[in-house]
Amino acid sequence: MNAIEIRNICKNYGDCKALSDITLDISEGEIFGLIGPDGAGKTTLFRILATLLLPDGGNASINGTDVIKDYEKIRCSIGYMPGQFSLYQDLSVEENLDFFATVFGTTIKENYDNIKEIYSQIEPFKDRRAGKLSGGMKQKLALCCALVHNPSILFLDEPTTGVDAVSRKDFWNMLYRIRESGVTIVVSTPYMDEASKCDRIALIQHGRIIETGTPEQIKESYPYTLLSVKGKPAYPMLRFLRRCPGIISCFSFGSEHHAAIDPKTTDERTLAGLLESNGFKNCRIKEIKPTVEDCFMQLAGKVTDNTLRIK
């Protein structure tokens, strides 16, 4: 059964189309990732699903309940953690948790099992004001506050933005444990490397969903052969590669370049020869499997090409 069904949701801010025609199904008990760059419309979609914003068109339902008509019912069954830390900084850890439990008509005690594992990590600081916590602890507290009323769906808007690598790993482990208790988790992130941690993902750009599926499905659907090209100097090489015959696209990924090629016109060896003869040094080329980021770049490029062609 689908926990969340989104049908043709649109939202405009003046002339800016924040979301256009979003349709998604999110099934119960999965970790669903909404992956896209800043400004893609992730937060807008979250705010609509969390009943904080009304869409201009389309509808969405959570557990079969309409987000527009029955927003009060939905608020009891979802937990929402906004991207910005938004708990009361002048209340202590325990007071914050207690407050959010009581406004949902429950107590910490009643749902202690839900939050035990996370809360036990910050319990030693329960008398400290929330504003005085470190970033990682704030995040844990916010997660506790979003979970304390035993929601069936959890919305996490960019929970790992601005968090260090170790805490991010910790955080994902916490999410897996929450998933075990049957909670559906919808998480947004601008980091492509986190995509593979989700059960299913949707790639979003300019307010449109450009692809949905499991990370594996998306990677498998990558239509080209992908090569990793290393060499010096890097930037002139990127420009050179883009002009080479048989190269469909080329992007820089850290210290290497990922080049999508058409195997009919070129291959590793011809490319290596071309690079050497044009004075690039230390060239190393090997075929690699595409990452989600490669897929995103390819799909995003396709979408922009299409819209350009329509114009």
Next chain:
Amino acid sequence: MKTGIKTLESVVFLLEKEFKQFFRDPGLPKMVIMFPVLMMLVFPYAVSMDIKNINLAVVDNCRSTESDELVKNCTSSGYFNLVTICDDPSEAMVMMEKNDVDAILTINPDFSRNLVKEGTMSLGININTVNGTKGNIGAGYLNSCMMKFASSSDSASVEPVSGSIVTSTKYYYNPYMDYKVFMVPALIVIAITMITGFFPALNIVSEKERGTIEQINVTPVKKSAFIICKLIPYWLVAFFILTACLLIAKVVFGYRCAGDLSALYLFTTLHIIVTAGLGPLISNYSENAQQSMFITWFFMMIFMLVSGIFTPISSMPAWARAITYFNPMRYYADAMRSVFLKGSTVIDVWYDAAGLAVIGASMLIAAIRGYRKTT
């Protein structure tokens, strides 16, 4: 029924949170105590309209016993500082131009002769009205000194001129024209408006700024409950300030409320209903504390200047008077002064109560409408 109980429960928890935050704020509790104390102890003295120390120059061309008597009469009133007595009018004029002198009293050479023979006084008064209020009031004082002198010398030396009109003035409700007693109810009005109108607006906006309002919005808490819980602490503060101000007025100045105290509390309650709409209204249209401060400032200035607190409404031009009808502070200030100084009852000033009620109702409707629009 069940949702009703739930709402009530959440109100209790929200209030608990508001009070915790209120008392944890490093400044607020202190301010609440200091505000009425400072306002009542400092402003009645500092913002006084009593004019004292008017610098007076006398050009005495007569130099007689009578003229001497007149000058003494003026200086003994306590309002004037005698700067100089000279013979040359131009010398006095130079002093006025230098701003050393506020008023010049010129006594003509035939002053004492006229006074004795005809009972008339030949005098000239020149007033420096760079500061209009000071000049006007100074002229008034000087005139009344002359009148007093004339009436006292009447019996001594001359027969009163037949048919001359003698006026005597009696001041009601504030017999000594004490500006402080006049300002006390007005200061209460300003304090209550500030506390109940603008502090909740700032508070709501700061939740907006920090994003905590988002977190509240995803809970089942009703918006109305949230807003009411923002207002209640400041209502309590308002009544605390009202009581404190009345106590200070009694203990420090010895002013008693001439009317029923309950009437003061009733009008304060009515005014609070008005400001209850004002706070959320301001917060609806501002995204951050700076904006809300500016809107607050704008409203506060207009409210105060056309409320009749500092200048009487009856002396305003018709268009300004028309504006005052939309100013809740006008009604509140009028009611508070009437009750405090005159001992009016609620029935006597029913129009003030009606004005507050109408403005309050429309403010609340506007606030609720605006709130719906933004969500």
